[in-house]
Amino acid sequence: MDGRNCWRRGVLLLLTAVMLTACHEKNTHHVLNIGLAEEPRTLNVWLASDANSRKVLSLIYQPLYVYDPDTLDLVPWLAESMPVYDAQTLSYSVTLREARWSDDTPFTSRDVAFTGSLIQSFKVPRYASDWDFIKRIETPDSRTVRFYLKQPMAAFLTGTLSTPIVQEKEWADFAEKAQTTEKPLTALVNHRMQHPVGTGPFTLEQWRRGAFLHLKRNPHFFGIGKTIGGRTLGPFVDDLVYTVFGTSDVAILALIKGDIDMLWWPIQPGYMADLSRRKEIRLFTNEKSALYFMGFNLRRPPFNDMALRRAVAYMIDKKFIVSRILQGQGTKMFSVVPEENRFWCCTDLPRYGDGMSRENRLKAAYQVLVDAGYSWAVPPVDAAGNLQAAREIRLPGGQPMKRFTILTPPADYDPHRATSGLMIQEWLRELGMPAYARPMAFSSMLEQIKGHHDFDAFILGYGHLGLDPDYVRNLFHSANDKSRGWNMSGYRNSAFDEMADRSISEMDPVKRQALVMEMQKLIARDLPYIPLYKPSVVEAVRRDRFEGWVEMLEGIGNIWSMCQVKPVSSDGA
Amino acid sequence: MTDANLPSPKTGTTPGMAAGRALPHWVDRFLGGWRVYRKNTIGRIGMALLVLFALMATTSFIPQWVDPMYHPMTGVDPQISYSTGPSLRHWLGTDFIGRDIFSQLLAGARIAFMVGISSALISILFGTTIGMVAGYAGKHTDLILMRLADMIMVMPTLLVVLLLSALFGQLNIWIIVLMIALFRWPGVARVIRSQTLSLRHRPFIEAARVAGASHLRIIFRHILPNVMPLALLYMTFRVTSAIIIEAALAFLGFGDPGTVSWGMMLQWVWKTGHMFQAPYWMLPPGICISLITMAFYMTGRAMDDVLDPRLREEETTP
Numbered sequence: 001m002d003g004r005n006c007w008r009r010g011v012l013l014l015l016t017a018v019m020l021t022a023c024h025e026k027n028t029h030h031v032l033n034i035g036l037a038e039e040p041r042t043l044n045v046w047l048a049s050d051a052n053s054r055k056v057l058s059l060i061y062q063p064l065y066v067y068d069p070d071t072l073d074l075v076p077w078l079a080e081s082m083p084v085y086d087a088q089t090l091s092y093s094v095t096l097r098e099a100r101w102s103d104d105t106p107f108t109s110r111d112v113a114f115t116g117s118l119i120q121s122f123k124v125p126r127y128a129s130d131w132d133f134i135k136r137i138e139t140p141d142s143r144t145v146r147f148y149l150k151q152p153m154a155a156f157l158t159g160t161l162s163t164p165i166v167q168e169k170e171w172a173d174f175a176e177k178a179q180t181t182e183k184p185l186t187a188l189v190n191h192r193m194q195h196p197v198g199t200g201p202f203t204l205e206q207w208r209r210g211a212f213l214h215l216k217r218n219p220h221f222f223g224i225g226k227t228i229g230g231r232t233l234g235p236f237v238d239d240l241v242y243t244v245f246g247t248s249d250v251a252i253l254a255l256i257k258g259d260i261d262m263l264w265w266p267i268q269p270g271y272m273a274d275l276s277r278r279k280e281i282r283l284f285t286n287e288k289s290a291l292y293f294m295g296f297n298l299r300r301p302p303f304n305d306m307a308l309r310r311a312v313a314y315m316i317d318k319k320f321i322v323s324r325i326l327q328g329q330g331t332k333m334f335s336v337v338p339e340e341n342r343f344w345c346c347t348d349l350p351r352y353g354d355g356m357s358r359e360n361r362l363k364a365a366y367q368v369l370v371d372a373g374y375s376w377a378v379p380p381v382d383a384a385g386n387l388q389a390a391r392e393i394r395l396p397g398g399q400p401m402k403r404f405t406i407l408t409p410p411a412d413y414d415p416h417r418a419t420s421g422l423m424i425q426e427w428l429r430e431l432g433m434p435a436y437a438r439p440m441a442f443s444s445m446l447e448q449i450k451g452h453h454d455f456d457a458f459i460l461g462y463g464h465l466g467l468d469p470d471y472v473r474n475l476f477h478s479a480n481d482k483s484r485g486w487n488m489s490g491y492r493n494s495a496f497d498e499m500a501d502r503s504i505s506e507m508d509p510v511k512r513q514a515l516v517m518e519m520q521k522l523i524a525r526d527l528p529y530i531p532l533y534k535p536s537v538v539e540a541v542r543r544d545r546f547e548g549w550v551e552m553l554e555g556i557g558n559i560w561s562m563c564q565v566k567p568v569s570s571d572g573a
Numbered sequence: 574m575t576d577a578n579l580p581s582p583k584t585g586t587t588p589g590m591a592a593g594r595a596l597p598h599w600v601d602r603f604l605g606g607w608r609v610y611r612k613n614t615i616g617r618i619g620m621a622l623l624v625l626f627a628l629m630a631t632t633s634f635i636p637q638w639v640d641p642m643y644h645p646m647t648g649v650d651p652q653i654s655y656s657t658g659p660s661l662r663h664w665l666g667t668d669f670i671g672r673d674i675f676s677q678l679l680a681g682a683r684i685a686f687m688v689g690i691s692s693a694l695i696s697i698l699f700g701t702t703i704g705m706v707a708g709y710a711g712k713h714t715d716l717i718l719m720r721l722a723d724m725i726m727v728m729p730t731l732l733v734v735l736l737l738s739a740l741f742g743q744l745n746i747w748i749i750v751l752m753i754a755l756f757r758w759p760g761v762a763r764v765i766r767s768q769t770l771s772l773r774h775r776p777f778i779e780a781a782r783v784a785g786a787s788h789l790r791i792i793f794r795h796i797l798p799n800v801m802p803l804a805l806l807y808m809t810f811r812v813t814s815a816i817i818i819e820a821a822l823a824f825l826g827f828g829d830p831g832t833v834s835w836g837m838m839l840q841w842v843w844k845t846g847h848m849f850q851a852p853y854w855m856l857p858p859g860i861c862i863s864l865i866t867m868a869f870y871m872t873g874r875a876m877d878d879v880l881d882p883r884l885r886e887e888e889t890t891p
Contacts, residue, residue, distance in 0.1 A: 270848075410830075441739045
């Protein structure tokens with residue numbers, strides 16, 4: 001009997017021990033559940049142009065340098081130190097950190113050189129412009145890379161050195177094979193990547209399309225336990241699970257219920273009141289490096305006339321757009337460079353209509369048009385200076401202005417831009433202009449604007465502008481006024497072109513700053529684009545699950561956050 | 574089924590000569606139908622609802638006359654820049670930019686009637702004409718027209734309109750009306766065709782033919798008046814489906830953005846994240862869509878009663 005009891009006790013003890021171990025295991029295995037708006041399109045880094053793919057790939061493939069979240073200065077990441085410039089040979093030397101790929105092979109300078117040559121030989125659209133000025137890349141040893149430039153190029157640091165680096169071993173064979181095909185680039189971007197090998201904090205474990213995507217902590221991540229940019233890196237979570245939600249309502253409910261810990265997705269203002277009342281939810285509001293603007297087709301009437309564009313600029317009530325349509329979650333823009341980009345943004349620009357009442361805006365726009373020779377069947381302002389319903393505006397030649405359309409993305413894609421288009425339509429009608437806002441499918445809209453140049457005006461936005469102002473040159477340089485070119489408006493100004501060309505090769509930041517400021521002034525004068533607004537990013541996380549989120553431009557969804565978030569409950573905090 | 578121009582078999586008198594007083598034939602038929610309709614409770618409820626919505630539609634222009642801030646699309650309350658609940662100033666509250674929801678609801682009634690009735694009228698026009706021609710002509714014409722009707726009938730209307738919208742950009746409300754009409758005529762055409770088939774060998778048609786009437790005259794003077802009530806009955810059901818399709822399109826973001834419809838209101842409430850936060854904004858358009866479709870359906874059911882004597886309850890005669 002005693003023996004049996006002893007045996008029972010032994011089994012009981014063993015079971016208890018197993019259970020306790022299991023419980024302990026569970027507690028120390030930390031899974032960060034992230035909600036995504038849509039399924040990532042691809043894991044092929046050369047094809048990934050959508051935000052959701054980048055949210056995954058940015059944690060796998062790493063660049064040589066990243067931006068510091070506070071100062072927005074470059075911080076060595078895969079590089080060990082800042083690059084050394086040699087003006088004599090027009091070269092930059094970069095020393096690499098000791099790092100390993102997720103398959104435990106060493107990361108070397110050959111990988112960097114391979115990445116560069118792959119981008120150059122395939123002319124990968126997303127990165128080609130950052131690499132086409134590189135003459136050659138040398139690898140004196142496994143931890144040193146030397147980039148020789150064809151000409152001085154200011155965008156080298158922010159563009160070239162921020163490119164994600166891929167593993168030569170993983171891509172070399174396939175790249176060689178793709179080069180033998182009729183369309184090498186198509187073969188490269190269509191390559192179906194199953195298990196990307198990277199140097200980042202996480203590595204892909206499983207992707208079940210339509211359900212979830214599972215990333216696992218990369219034990220070979222070079223940053224583990226290191227202090228970079230004044231921050232001690234983890235990652236402190238074992239797994240990241242991305243769940244795809246079709247609609248924001250379901251995602252918000254999942255967050256409230258605790259099914260996800262973070263919603264990597266800007267939250268609409270309508271949800272904010274409810275979420276901010278909940279103790280377990282924390283909202284983060286951050287600025288975006290973005291530009292939302294109204295663009296014109298300068299290649300044909302009526303918007304080939306600067307006076308008309310200026311009158312439109314007077315009529316647009318940016319305060320209305322920001323305070324009502326964006327519900328205060330954004331800021332007005334007057335330059336094509338966001339104000340947060342303090343070093344490059346020109347603040348000394350005309351602010352058409354800003355701070356004016358509706359009546360004054362209308363009168364100012366009317367005056368601009370009258371001075372330019374426009375007339376009306378019934379003008380918006382009568383002889384006594386009172387406002388009246390305008391009818392039939394006529395061009396300076398006397399012919400009635402033809403109906404024109406303002407293309408916008410559809411409301412289901414971006415309600416802000418669609419509603420802004422409608423409001424602008426109404427404001428322009430006050431001047432007697434036959435304006436019609438027309439939301440259309442985003443891809444069709446881009447095809448019409450970029451591909452065929454068949455449009456009058458449009459409202460578009462760049463959601464993730466680089467911090468280097470090189471894009472100002474790209475957007476308005478006459479060399480880019482071609483089918484599918486960046487210069488959608490067809491803006492042609494030789495003075496601007498000359499300044500833009502000088503700015504890109506000017507290595508002295510102060511001199512370059514002066515040039516970029518002048519370029520912004522020309523744009524603000526000629527108005528090929530009217531900058532409208534810049535939305536803020538509001539993101540939500542569970543306060544009771546993880547902490548240590550790092551806020552920066554574009555929000556908390558960044559590499560720093562993913563390397564620093566820690567579970568709240570692990571130490572009883 | 575009788576020729577509309579023949580004496581009424583029920584009264585034995587020439588239409589328009591009821592009770593010794595000359596009344597136009599259509600008035601006589603209408604009054605007769607109305608007497609039956611009035612007795613139908615479902616019909617009365619449906620009619621009452623329709624009158625209510627018609628009242629909303631006709632008064633939709635009034636708020637913006639009172640104050641421009643009540644313009645359903647462009648009017649905003651200068652003091653309110655976010656969604657607020659019902660108040661004396663805004664009976665149903667305001668939307669996310671401070672527009673009056675009640676004004677939008679009234680404007681939505683106008684759009685619902687416009688879309689519903691226009692597309693139903695067009696689809697009935699197409700369906701009746703094609704059905705009569707197919708039934709009367711028979712043979713190859715019948716075969717071709719009915720196969721065409723079959724092809725269109727199996728197309729998922731909403732999906733096709735969504736695809737077209739994605740291809741050609743956001744559609745104008747009249748194009749939406751036309752597209753709904755073009756996809757909804759086959760059902761009507763099939764019913765009208767079968768009715769025409771039963772009519773074309775009737776003595777009065779034969780008589781007209783012998784008298785030398787042309788095909789067009791026979792179709793439009795002799796067959797049309799007999800199939801018209803059926804066409805009108807189907808029209809009420811087509812109105813219902815047109816309103817639902819337009820609301821679905823608008824809700825999914827493919828409606829006419831320059832028009833304030835109930836579907837568009839629902840889209841705004843959804844896309845701006847107010848679905849669970851602003852019931853005063855979400856419920857009214859939803860309820861209105863349900864009620865107006867129900868009202869047309871009820872009216873249709875009651876009209877069925879009027880047009881088909883077999884469905885009526887036995888009348889007790891003293």
